[in-house]
Amino acid sequence: MLRNIYVYIKYITIGSDELNIIKQNLDKEVNLFIPDDIEEIDFEDSLVITDVPENEFKMQAEACGKDSCEVKAAGFNTKPGEGYSYVCQTLDMGISYYRLVYARLTGEPFVVAETKNLLIREMTTKDLPELYAVYSTLEDCRYIEQLYDYDKELEFTKNYIKNMYGFFEYGLWLVFEKKSGKLIGRAGIENREIDGVTCCEIGYLIRRDMQHKGYAYEACQAILEYASDELGIQEMFAVIDKTNEPSRKLAQKLGFELYAQTDGGPDLYKFVFG
Numbered sequence: 001m002l003r004n005i006y007v008y009i010k011y012i013t014i015g016s017d018e019l020n021i022i023k024q025n026l027d028k029e030v031n032l033f034i035p036d037d038i039e040e041i042d043f044e045d046s047l048v049i050t051d052v053p054e055n056e057f058k059m060q061a062e063a064c065g066k067d068s069c070e071v072k073a074a075g076f077n078t079k080p081g082e083g084y085s086y087v088c089q090t091l092d093m094g095i096s097y098y099r100l101v102y103a104r105l106t107g108e109p110f111v112v113a114e115t116k117n118l119l120i121r122e123m124t125t126k127d128l129p130e131l132y133a134v135y136s137t138l139e140d141c142r143y144i145e146q147l148y149d150y151d152k153e154l155e156f157t158k159n160y161i162k163n164m165y166g167f168f169e170y171g172l173w174l175v176f177e178k179k180s181g182k183l184i185g186r187a188g189i190e191n192r193e194i195d196g197v198t199c200c201e202i203g204y205l206i207r208r209d210m211q212h213k214g215y216a217y218e219a220c221q222a223i224l225e226y227a228s229d230e231l232g233i234q235e236m237f238a239v240i241d242k243t244n245e246p247s248r249k250l251a252q253k254l255g256f257e258l259y260a261q262t263d264g265g266p267d268l269y270k271f272v273f274g
Contacts, residue, residue, distance in 0.1 A: 002102040003045035006033045007091065012051045012077055014091070022091045030095060039064045047102045048073040049091065054083025072105040096230045100169065110165070112173050112188075113222035119176045120187065120219060122165050125157050127174060130183040137208035143244050144205055170231060172203055175219050177210065184210040187219040189227060194237060194268065200227070201237045202271075204250075220254055228273045238269040 005026070007019070023032055035041050038060045041048060050057055050073055061071060075084035076091070086101045103110035109122040123131070131147065138144050147153045164171035172188040185206040192201040202223060206216050227233040237259065238251040248267070256269035 001045060001108075002030055002047055002099055004031045004033060004042065004047070005098060006035055006041050006046055006048045006050075007076070008035050008038065008041065008048055008050040008052065009076065010050075010052055018091045022093075025092070025095050027095055030098075038066070041066075043067070043070040043072070046072065047098055047105070049076050049088060049098075050074075051076045051078060053078060072102055074101050074105075094230065096226075104166075113226050114178075115218050115222050117178055117213075118184075118215060118219055118222070119178055120173050120222060121176070122161070122171075123157065123174045123186075124161070125154060127183065128153060128157060131174070131186075134183060134185060134205075134207045138205065143241055143247070170200075170227070173223075175206070175215065177215070182210075184215060185219070187216070187223055189223065189231075189233075189236070192237065192239065199237050200233050200235070201239055216250055217253060220250070224254065224271065224273075234273055236271045236273075238271070239266045240269060241266050 005022070007014075007022070019032075019034065026032055033040070038057075041061075043061075043066060048057075048071065052060070054073065054075070057073060058071060061067075073084065075082060075087040077089060078084055078087055085105070100110050102108075103122075109124050111119065111121045113120045128150070132150075135144070135147050139146070148156060160171065168191070170189040172186050172190060174183055175185040175187050176182065177184050185204065187204040188202075190201045190203050191198050193199070202220060204216050204220055224236065227236060236256075238247070238256050240247045240251060242261075248269075251269045254271065256271045258267065259270035260268040262268075
């Protein structure tokens with residue numbers, strides 16, 4: 001888990017205004033440090049933002065007796081080809097972005113949102129057994145597409161993590177109840193072609209025994225907020241079967257409005273961010 005952010009700048013002048021912005025965006029769990037020397041950096045649970053090219057930075061770390069393999073760093077205005085997978089053009093990226101970068105560099109699942117009752121995070125292949133348990137409570141729900149057999153689902157999940165999370169930075173995430181730590185469902189953002197254009201579609205499901213607690217609404221509210229504030233998404237669709245009254249009511253409660261109806265097919269609802 002990310003505990004510290006170090007801004008280690010050697011070649012670029014940064015103003016106090018930029019540093020104040022990043023300080024304002026931090027939360028109580030993350031500390032900000034502005035080291036003058038690499039020896040001051042503790043790499044454990046830390047992300048380093050630096051204008052030093054990656055190879056040079058790792059050489060400096062090794063010269064100080066630090067293990068460069070533990071380095072989790074992003075470039076700050078570094079040039080393409082200087083080694084970093086992530087490069088920040090400004091320090092005003094927000095704590096959510098820095099958490100995402102750290103998660104990508106460590107291979108940890110990124111925590112998308114935390115609400116009063118729920119934690120929403122990316123899935124891993126280790127979550128599959130619990131995910132099957134969730135779907136087993138919904139076997140008689142005709143609105144839900146069931147999982148593949150295990151080997152096929154495992155391969156699908158690996159590709160999904162790489163291509164959806166890795167490229168789009170969104171997808172269907174896992175929803176956990178904080179009180180019990182139990183996986184209770186999925187919710188997130190998928191891509192769907194509408195009117196010949198690839199659009200963002202919200203999706204959600206909650207295991208049978210955890211329904212009617214307001215969890216789907218709570219999760220979707222958090223996802224809409226994340227979509228707007230962190231991803232810059234301007235509109236979201238919900239595709240709902242005409243007979244799925246609970247999903248229709250949920251979409252309308254979230255602020256979705258009827259966009260289009262089809263003959264015999266699902267209805268489309270649309271949410272426009274204000």
